[in-house]
Amino acid sequence: MFVTDPNKKDAFGLKRAAKASIPFIALDETLFDSKLDFDQEIMKVIENYQPEVIILAGYMRILSADFISKYSGKILNIHPSLLPKFPGLNTHQRAIDASEKVHGVSVHFVTKELDGGPL
Numbered sequence: 001m002f003v004t005d006p007n008k009k010d011a012f013g014l015k016r017a018a019k020a021s022i023p024f025i026a027l028d029e030t031l032f033d034s035k036l037d038f039d040q041e042i043m044k045v046i047e048n049y050q051p052e053v054i055i056l057a058g059y060m061r062i063l064s065a066d067f068i069s070k071y072s073g074k075i076l077n078i079h080p081s082l083l084p085k086f087p088g089l090n091t092h093q094r095a096i097d098a099s100e101k102v103h104g105v106s107v108h109f110v111t112k113e114l115d116g117g118p119l
Contacts, residue, residue: 013058027041035064039064040066042067043066043067043070046071051074053076054071054074054075057078058078059077062114068111068112075109076110077107078105079105079107080092080105081103082106083116088115106119107119
């Protein structure tokens with residue numbers, strides 16, 4: 001099951017999910033009064049599925065502390081750098097600007113520290 005937000009409605013993963021008959025849900029963040037309200041709605045949707053793991057692939061929002069606490073140890077993020085180098089955004093350009101010889105991707109557990117969870 002995929003949960004997404006409207007700015008990624010055309011994400012290739014969602015097209016593949018539809019083709020494979022995997023259900024997905026698009027939530028419009030602008031319909032909520034706050035980021036926390038949006039995260040709480042995502043939590044309600046996720047609870048219907050009781051997942052063993054939540055994978056953030058291309059999810060470009062910082063999750064609330066409540067969300068991270070509720071799913072601690074179950075959230076994995078795919079980050080486009082070899083952490084701890086280049087946390088946050090624009091990792092490829094930052095690697096180029098730093099004349100890095102090697103650049104890659106990390107998969108890490110999500111904690112309250114941005115891109116700081118265990119690999």
